[in-house]
Each structure stands twice: as structure tokens, then as C-alpha cells.
Amino acid sequence: MVMTTRVGDMGRSEHRMRxxxxxxxxxxxxxxxxxxxxxxxxxxxxxxxxxxxRSYSVAQLTRLNRIMALxxxxxxxxxxxxxxxxxxxxxxxxxxxxxxxHQLQTEQEVAAASLAEIEFRLALIxxxxxxxxxxxxxxxxxxRIIGTTVLLGEPPFDTSEIGPLFGKVAGQIIxxxxxxxxxxxxxxxxxxxxxxxxxxxxxxxxxxxxxxxxPTSTELDTIELPPCTAATLIHxxxxxxxxxxxxxxxxxxxNQGYSLNGPCREIYLEEDDGDGSDWVVELQQPITR
Numbered sequence: 001m002v003m004t005t006r007v008g009d010m011g012r013s014e015h016r017m018r019x020x021x022x023x024x025x026x027x028x029x030x031x032x033x034x035x036x037x038x039x040x041x042x043x044x045x046x047x048x049x050x051x052x053x054r055s056y057s058v059a060q061l062t063r064l065n066r067i068m069a070l071x072x073x074x075x076x077x078x079x080x081x082x083x084x085x086x087x088x089x090x091x092x093x094x095x096x097x098x099x100x101x102h103q104l105q106t107e108q109e110v111a112a113a114s115l116a117e118i119e120f121r122l123a124l125i126x127x128x129x130x131x132x133x134x135x136x137x138x139x140x141x142x143x144r145i146i147g148t149t150v151l152l153g154e155p156p157f158d159t160s161e162i163g164p165l166f167g168k169v170a171g172q173i174i175x176x177x178x179x180x181x182x183x184x185x186x187x188x189x190x191x192x193x194x195x196x197x198x199x200x201x202x203x204x205x206x207x208x209x210x211x212x213x214x215p216t217s218t219e220l221d222t223i224e225l226p227p228c229t230a231a232t233l234i235h236x237x238x239x240x241x242x243x244x245x246x247x248x249x250x251x252x253x254x255n256q257g258y259s260l261n262g263p264c265r266e267i268y269l270e271e272d273d274g275d276g277s278d279w280v281v282e283l284q285q286p287i288t289r
Contacts, residue, residue, distance in 0.1 A: 015057065015058060016045055016046055016055035016056065016057055017055060017056055017057075017058070018053065018054075018055055019033055019044070019053070019054045019055065019056065022055075022056040022060070022061075022064075025061060026061055026064045026065070026068070027068075028064065028068065033054075036064075036067065036077075037054075039077055039078075039081065040081070041067055041077060041080065041081055041084070042060065042063055042064055042067060044056055045057045045060065063084065066084060066088075066093065067080055067084070069093055069096075069097055070083060070084075070093075070096075072097070072100065073096055073097065073100050074100075119238070119240035119241065133233060133234050133236075134233075135231050135232065135233050135248075135249055135252045135253075136231070136232050136233070137229065137230070137231055137232075137287075138229070138230055138231075138232050138284075139227070139228075139229055140225075140227060140228050140229070140230050140284065140286075141227050142224070142225060142226055142227045143184075143201060143224075143225040144201075144202055144222060144223070144224055144225070145184050145186065145197065145199040145200065145201060145202075145222075145223040145225060146169075146173055146178065146199050146200055146202055146220055146221070146222055146223075147169050147184070147186075147197045147198050147199020147200065147220060147221060147223065148165065148168075148169055148197065148198060148199070148219070148220055148221055149186075149195055149196065149197040149198075149221055150162075150165065150195070150196055150198070151190070151192055151193055151194075151195050152193055152194045152195070152196055162185075162196065162198060165198045166183055166198045169198055169199060169200065169220065170183075170200065172219060172220055173200060173202075173220070176220075178202060179202065180200050180202075181200055181201035181202060182200065182201055182267060182268055182269065183198075183199070183200055183267075183268040183271070184197075184199050184200060184201055184265060184266065184267055184268070185197065185198060185199075185265065185266040185268070186199070186223065186225075186263045186264075186265055187263055187264050187265075187266070188262075188263035188264075197221065197223060199220075199221075199223065225265075228261075228262065228286045229286065229287055229288070230265075230284045230285055230286045230287060231249060231252065231253045231256075231258065231284075231285045231287050232249075232282055232283060232284050232285070233245060233248070233249045233252075233282070233283045234269075234280065234281070234282055234283075235279070235280070235281045235282075235283055236278075236279070236280050236281075237277060237278070237279065238277045238279065239279050239281075242266075242279075242281065242283075245283060246264070246283060249283050249285055250285065253285060253287050257289065258287040258288065258289060259287060259288050259289070260285060260286070260287060261286045261287055261288045262286040263286070264283070264284065264285045264286070265283075265284040265285075265286075266281050266282070266283060266284075267281065267282040267284065268280075268281055269281065269282055
């Protein structure tokens with residue numbers, strides 16, 4: 001760090017740093033500091049009259065941080081100049097920034113939902129050119145699913161709570177002494193909209209697919225799935241495009257003369273731990289002739 005020291009009129013040492021070092025500490029550009037100076041928002045503590053080199057004091061970082069905080073709120077630099085003269089308190093700045101954070105979080109959630117809807121619709125439009133794996137008819141055994149059910153309402157669905165809900169269910173099952181197997185999503189239609197159950201298959205010692213010694217938490221539901229015939233398909237990739245896979249599977253069933261019967265199921269064979277593009281999910285649609 002380039003620092004200079006001089007003794008003030010009252011004998012107090014004052015430490016100064018060059019503009020580049022001050023810009024680095026304040027996380028702003030030198031160009032921005034010169035702009036603030038031109039607007040009289042932040043004047044260097046010292047300007048060498050021969051070289052023109054500007055230097056700032058450590059104490060000026062407080063004013064710079066306040067300028068940056070107010071600027072992040074979308075306040076004009078002219079208005080910031082007036083606010084700084086009135087010296088807003090730290091608590092006032094914190095309240096303003098907290099409010100802005102909530103606003104940005106809301107905007108981010110709205111943007112994420114819109115992006116997911118675009119991805120979903122794009123996948124449906126491109127579905128005719130997408131390569132799908134073969135649909136396979138399977139005889140599914142009876143199963144017991146431990147989980148919890150939420151109402152998604154009418155499409156397009158807001159699925160932002162689904163991921164965290166699986167984590168919450170897993171924690172409750174483990175806390176109650178249960179042993180997790182793969183995650184399962186059950187989707188069924190009701191008069192109020194689509195209901196989804198986020199749960200897990202339970203491991204069982206006798207191998208019959210039912211765990212009779214699982215958790216008994218009243219916060220969790222136990223869903224008994226009867227044996228059935230189902231059309232299945234393996235979806236690989238982003239969950240934002242799983243809707244196209246479901247449409248393909250449903251159309252295949254109808255074209256083969258089957259009727260869709262009962263809640264459809266998603267079996268999460270491999271969960272993505274990265275950017276959300278590496279899921280492996282078996283889609284199971286119960287059917288009848």
C-alpha cells in the first residue's frame with residue numbers, strides 16, 4: 001500500500017493513500033472517484049499542486065460507502081449529495097438497504113419464475129425435434145411413500161417450494177428413525193388444482209416395498225400405492241424441460257389406446273447437485289385399457 005504521512009496543525013498524524021489504493025479498498029473504479037470529485041460528492045483529502053496526484057484518508061471510506069449504498073438504491077447522485085449533507089444515520093441506511101434487498105429478491109423470484117415458464121414453453125415447442133427414449137410398459141409393485149402434500153394450484157405452477165420441501169421431509173424422516181430410499185413425487189388433480197406429494201420410498205427388511213417400522217410423525221403422510229400397470233419413460237436433463245417429457249409420454253399412451261389412470265409419479269433416480277441440468281427421473285403414468 002502506498003501511504004504518506006504528515007503532521008497536522010494540532011500535531012495529529014494523518015495517513016493518506018493514493019487514489020488507486022483508495023479505489024481498491026472502496027471497490028470502485030478510479031474513474032468513478034474522479035466523477036464523484038467533479039460532482040463535489042467526495043473530494044480528495046489532498047491534491048499535489050505540482051503532480052496532480054490525489055490522495056485520500058481512511059476516514060473518507062465511510063463517506064464513500066454511504067455514497068455507494070445510496071447509489072445501489074437507485075438514488076440519483078444529485079439526490080445523494082443532498083442526503084449526505086443531512087447525514088443519514090447508520091440505522092436509516094441499513095433500513096433502506098434492507099428494504100431494497102427485499103425488493104430485489106422479489107424481482108429475482110419473479111424473473112426466475114418467468115425464466116422457468118419460458119424454458120417450459122420452449123421445451124414444448126421444440127418437443128417434435130427432441131429425441132425421447134422409448135416408452136416402456138411396466139408392472140409396478142405396491143409401495144409405501146412417506147411425505148407431505150401441497151397444493152400447487154392451476155398451471156403454470158410455482159414449484160419453488162418443492163425442492164426445499166423434499167429436504168424438510170427427509171430431515172423429518174431421519175429424525176424419526178426412518179431410512180431414506182429414493183425421492184418420489186406424486187401428482188394428482190383435484191378441484192382446487194394439482195396436488196403434489198413430496199416424499200421418499202422407505203427401505204424395508206422383508207423386501208416387499210413396505211416399511212412397517214417407519215416414522216410415525218404426525219407431520220408426515222403415509223401414502224399406500226397399489227400395484228398397477230404403468231407406462232414409463234426416463235427423463236434426463238433439466239427439470240425445466242420435464243414437462244415436454246410428460247407430454248410425450250401421455251400422448252404415447254393415448255395413441256396406443258391406453259387411458260391415463262391415477263396419480264402420475266416421478267422417481268428421482270439421480271438428483272443434480274450442480275447447475276440443475278443433470279437429473280435422471282423415471283416418469284410413471286398408471287394406465288388401463
